[in-house]
Amino acid sequence: MQPAAHPSSVLKQKDLELARVFAAYTISATAWLVFATFIGILLAYKFGAPDFGSGAWLTFGRLRPIHTNATFYGWASIALVGLAYYVAVRSCRTQLYSVRLAWVGLWLFNIAAIAGTIALDLGYNDGNLEYREWPWPIRLIFLSALLVTAWNLVGTVARRTTDDIYLSNWYTMGGVLWTCIIAVVAILPWYQYGLGQVAVSGYYMHNAVGMWFTPLALGIFYYALPKLLSRPIYSYALGVFAFWTNLVFYPIIGSHHFLFSPLPWWLQTTAIVFSVAMLVPVLGGSANFLLTMRGRFGQMRESYPLAFIFVGVIGYLVGSSQGTVEAFRSMQAVWHFTNYTVGHSHLTMYGFVNFAVWGCIYALLPAATGKYPGQAGLALHFWMALVGSFIYVLSLSIGGTIQGLNWIQGSPFIQSVVDMGPFHVWRGVGGILMFLSHVVFAWNVWCMTYGPSARAAPLVPALARDDTA
Amino acid sequence: MNKLVAIAGGSTLVYAGLALLMGVLPGITLSQTPAGPGVNPLTLIEAEGRDVYVANGCSYCHTQQVRPLTQDKVFGRPSAPGDFAYQTPELLGSERTGPDLTNIGARQPSAVWQYIHLYNPRAVVPESIMPSFSWMFDVVDKAPAGITPVPLPKAYAPANGVVVPSSEAQALLAYLMSLKQTAWQENKTTAGTPPAPSERPATTSLAATQAPSAGASAPTISGYDAAKGKQLFSANCSVCHQETGEGLAGAFPPLKNNAVVNDANPGAHIHNVLFGLEGVPVDGVKYESAMPPFSTVLNDADIAAIVNYERSSWGNHGKLVTAQDVAAERAKGK
Structure with missing residues (x-):
């Protein structure tokens, strides 16, 4: 909206800088996505061919944390921060607090992710503690990237020309600031001995996901969805309500990852109670998005960005509600330790976070760069990702349930391994579709940035070299 | 400016309080859980073995927590808080692609079996999908004095020479053998372990x-x-x-x-x-x-x-x- 109103060359220069930052974050994140999911395919293959690639560097136990950490901290984190910057600048009608800091942050994120990947492959794993496996000095680099981002994001919002702070920025600023605390709590060693560390793991595992990816993804929803539909969010107040309830309920539910463990029984019960309470912000948030779309669902036929965001909202609703159901002791007695939980984590991280990121990138990046991906590329990405993840989640949910029932029946353990066989194959089929869709996404990102734009740009191509003057 | 302080600062303060309450404080309290009777620190070689276990991500497929549920009885008695006093990093795990290892030192104490299984799990369990850890073994013409070669079945043995465990494999074995549950203690008073379920009825x-x-x-x-x-x-x-x-x-x-x-x-x-x-x-x-x-x-x-x-x-x-x-x-x- 701004460029047309302010044709001054200074502003144009600023727009260009923002577009470059946004593009660089997106490209970098996409490279991590392709890498991380390629590792994922390799891992899926090993379930059927355990002797394939059986050296130290390619062993399952080293590749698995590489897959999860590269997905979390390479792909999703970098992509969401790039989006958060763009949304902050546009919604606050201002400029980035510091373009230089944005670049510094991007380098720090990448240095951490590269160093972490190499360390894990060499066997430097900080205790197999999920999502904090990188050796702590590398996690300090990641923390510094978060601090730089927090400073820059808050600085940008502080320079806003609007009176109010738009809701998106509540979520994105909050997410970055809270995650700084999460990272510090995870690193300090003094209260992490034996069972104490189990308690910290319970807290960390869930907060690193739910107080980082969730608020950032929700934050960009609140900007991109009204933008795509050219209508305001259904209820601003409901968004504020979901913000505070999410903040208060979410940090308490972590211990539901350790039901039936030797952690204090009351801590587990508290986690279950608040897992149910999480329905409040989840239903509130999802309803808000869906009601914003009311009467306009048909628009998805023309707009793939809207379709991606719709799947993301449904992923959020279904994945989070599933999380509540899973938290009950009666359900955990069947599903805990099975592949069902792997299905759940992909439903949430993929069905919700990935689709949210994709929808918002497709909605906003062309506006920044003036370049568009082709309709065929969008369609191919959308359908392969959707069908692939559907097969993936469904096969692991069914297989995981069979696994859990097998154990309850008292069959020899190996029976649960044998019975998972066909579901491992289906997981691989879904995984391959998902991976291929990411390759298409990478092409689309290229088209939206430095590659050939698919259609005549309505805006000035901001990234064209000759446009800088 | 005030709005920014209220939203960013306020929510961060709330979050810091909750992080303290749900992460740090339980951490401080539970870190002081006393060791159960008979639970000992790891020896040097066992600790080395635990590093091998961690470096190769064993706990992504093997849990080390026995739940007070009937289906977990095959793995031992329910884990008690005192079992974990010397278990840092905690290796409770979240998936059982393979069986629980809490009590593996008692359940499968045969070093010969463990070595064959590590070298290639399919040599002893044909349906196994566990990775082979053959790189932790050396193939030599003749086993050095004091080290018994691993008696691999012909189909899995190298064409020439014999297979002996490297120091890595030896340490890993020592760690696995250290995973033995001590006799059941009534721990109901110390922390939240639920009452042990009644004995499984005899078949x-x-x-x-x-x-x-x-x-x-x-x-x-x-x-x-x-x-x-x-x-x-x-x-x-x-x-x-x-x-x-x-x-x-x-x-x-x-x-x-x-x-x-x-x-x-x-x-x-x-x-x-x-x-x-x-x-x-x-x-x-x-x-x-x-x-x-x-x-x-x-x-x-x-x-x-x-x-x-x-x-x-x-x-x-x-x-x-x-x-x-x-x-x-x-x-x-x-």
Whole structure:
């Protein structure tokens, strides 16, 4: 909206800088996505061919944390921060607090992710503690990237020309600031001995996901969805309500990852109670998005960005509600330790976070760069990702349930391994579709940035070299 | 500006409070959980082995927590808070693609089996999907003094030379062997471990079965629950003796045509299952590996089912036994 109103060359220069930052974050994140999911395919293959690639560097136990950490901290984190910057600048009608800091942050994120990947492959794993496996000095680099981002994001919002702070920025600023605390709590060693560390793991595992990816993804929803539909969010107040309830309920539910463990029984019960309470912000948030779309669902036929965001909202609703159901002791007695939980984590991280990121990138990046991906590329990405993840989640949910029932029946353990066989194959089929869709996404990102734009740009191509003057 | 302070600062303050309450404070309190009786710190080589375990991500597929649920009883007694006093990093894990290892040092104490299994799991468990850790072993012309080569089955052994464990594999073995549960303590007062569930009812199918008549020369399969026996054998015995009952030449003795298994007097057979076997030649062959005792893991009816399955499978014709026979043998003690 701004460029047309302010044709001054200074502003144009600023727009260009923002577009470059946004593009660089997106490209970098996409490279991590392709890498991380390629590792994922390799891992899926090993379930059927355990002797394939059986050296130290390619062993399952080293590749698995590489897959999860590269997905979390390479792909999703970098992509969401790039989006958060763009949304902050546009919604606050201002400029980035510091373009230089944005670049510094991007380098720090990448240095951490590269160093972490190499360390894990060499066997430097900080205790197999999920999502904090990188050796702590590398996690300090990641923390510094978060601090730089927090400073820059808050600085940008502080320079806003609007009176109010738009809701998106509540979520994105909050997410970055809270995650700084999460990272510090995870690193300090003094209260992490034996069972104490189990308690910290319970807290960390869930907060690193739910107080980082969730608020950032929700934050960009609140900007991109009204933008795509050219209508305001259904209820601003409901968004504020979901913000505070999410903040208060979410940090308490972590211990539901350790039901039936030797952690204090009351801590587990508290986690279950608040897992149910999480329905409040989840239903509130999802309803808000869906009601914003009311009467306009048909628009998805023309707009793939809207379709991606719709799947993301449904992923959020279904994945989070599933999380509540899973938290009950009666359900955990069947599903805990099975592949069902792997299905759940992909439903949430993929069905919700990935689709949210994709929808918002497709909605906003062309506006920044003036370049568009082709309709065929969008369609191919959308359908392969959707069908692939559907097969993936469904096969692991069914297989995981069979696994859990097998154990309850008292069959020899190996029976649960044998019975998972066909579901491992289906997981691989879904995984391959998902991976291929990411390759298409990478092409689309290229088209939206430095590659050939698919259609005549309505805006000035901001990234064209000759446009800088 | 005030809005920014309220939203960013306020929510961060709230979050910091919750992080303290749900992360740091439980961490501080539970870090002081005293070690349970008999729970000891790891030795140097065991700690080295734990590093190998962590470096190769073993805990992504193996848990180290036994829940107070019936289906977890095969892995040991429910884990108690005092078990984890020296377990840093905590390796409780979140997935059981493979079995729980809390008590693996007691459940599978055979070093020979562990080495074969690490070198290539499919050599002992054909359906296994665990990675091979063969890079932790060296292939040499002749084993150095004091180190026994790993007796791999022919299909898995290298064409030339013998396989010996590297220092990494030796440390990993030491760590696995250190994973032994101490005797059950009532821990209800110290923390939230729930009351232990009541003992799993004994599988009754056998207890009710009449002993076959003493003079029967060929036992009838219908005299016991064959399916139950096969299932228990698969869960407890087949990783060494194999589903074929043929064992692994040079590593684990065959049960097929085994003199003790076919002996009209089942006493020795029952005794071996109850109390294990070590250093005793089997049918004239001496084996390196020790057999673990099952007296603490399985009840009389289950052991009778296993013994009967072995006595009537693979062409064996041993006299069938009853749970009472097992009870009598158990009463005699080791």
